[in-house]
Amino acid sequence: MTYQEKKSIVSIISSIVIFISYCLFMYPRYPGVDAESSEVFHYWGSFVLFLTLFSIIAHIIISIIFNIVFRMTTKEKEPGFADELDKLIDLKANRISFFVFIIGFVFAMGSLVFYQPSHVMFIILIASGFISDVTGSVTKLYHYRRGV
Amino acid sequence: MGKNLVGNHIRKLRFNHDEMTQQQLADKVGVTRQTIVALEKGNYSPSLELAFRIARAFNLPLEEVFFYGDLKND
Numbered sequence: 727m728t729y730q731e732k733k734s735i736v737s738i739i740s741s742i743v744i745f746i747s748y749c750l751f752m753y754p755r756y757p758g759v760d761a762e763s764s765e766v767f768h769y770w771g772s773f774v775l776f777l778t779l780f781s782i783i784a785h786i787i788i789s790i791i792f793n794i795v796f797r798m799t800t801k802e803k804e805p806g807f808a809d810e811l812d813k814l815i816d817l818k819a820n821r822i823s824f825f826v827f828i829i830g831f832v833f834a835m836g837s838l839v840f841y842q843p844s845h846v847m848f849i850i851l852i853a854s855g856f857i858s859d860v861t862g863s864v865t866k867l868y869h870y871r872r873g874v
Numbered sequence: 875m876g877k878n879l880v881g882n883h884i885r886k887l888r889f890n891h892d893e894m895t896q897q898q899l900a901d902k903v904g905v906t907r908q909t910i911v912a913l914e915k916g917n918y919s920p921s922l923e924l925a926f927r928i929a930r931a932f933n934l935p936l937e938e939v940f941f942y943g944d945l946k947n948d
Binding site: 728729730805807809810811812870872873874 | 916
């Protein structure tokens with residue numbers, strides 16, 4: 727298995743672990759007040775903001791650890807640049823990831839149209855962000871294994 | 875994903891050029907080893923620029939390295 731394939735697998739697993747652990751951390755902190763109060767919106771706002779920050783930092787740390795482990799186990803240096811194949815696969819992964827997120831966004835707005843509570847909209851929005859991230863990594867793995 | 879119609883003789887040519895490794899060829903043409911692996915497996919059709927760089931690395935014209943159609947790969 728090549729560096730890029732291993733990296734995609736690590737990215738999928740880390741995205742799932744980060745998201746689940748963050749949700750488990752934040753779930754008990756949901757304010758038990760009126761669903762439309764400003765405290766609830768504050769909760770969802772901080773949920774999204776800190777998830778983004780936490781996710782970026784965790785991904786950087788995991789990426790550094792992965793590179794160290796890769797060098798130690800394979801005695802190979804990881805590629806220091808992205809060539810045309812990497813860029814093409816990145817582009818395809820980003821396109822699919824973006825498409826998945828847009829579908830989620832439309833569903834989130836649809837929930838408001840059908841008078842669903844605001845937390846439904848936020849949950850759909852956050853879930854679509856997570857699914858789009860995983861879909862992007864799965865797409866990369868698929869193209870690295872099966873070709874473009 | 876189906877195999878590409880653009881095939882190549884890279885593996886055979888590497889062997890004929892003092893058993894050049896995939897990494898050596900990758901370094902010569904400025905791509906990662908993964909891309910050479912994908913090319914040899916027929917999983918990727920290179921850009922025209924990369925195709926020329928590979929042909930130049932072997933000192934051969936383009937059509938002696940790459941072919942179009944269902945010619946059997948090495």
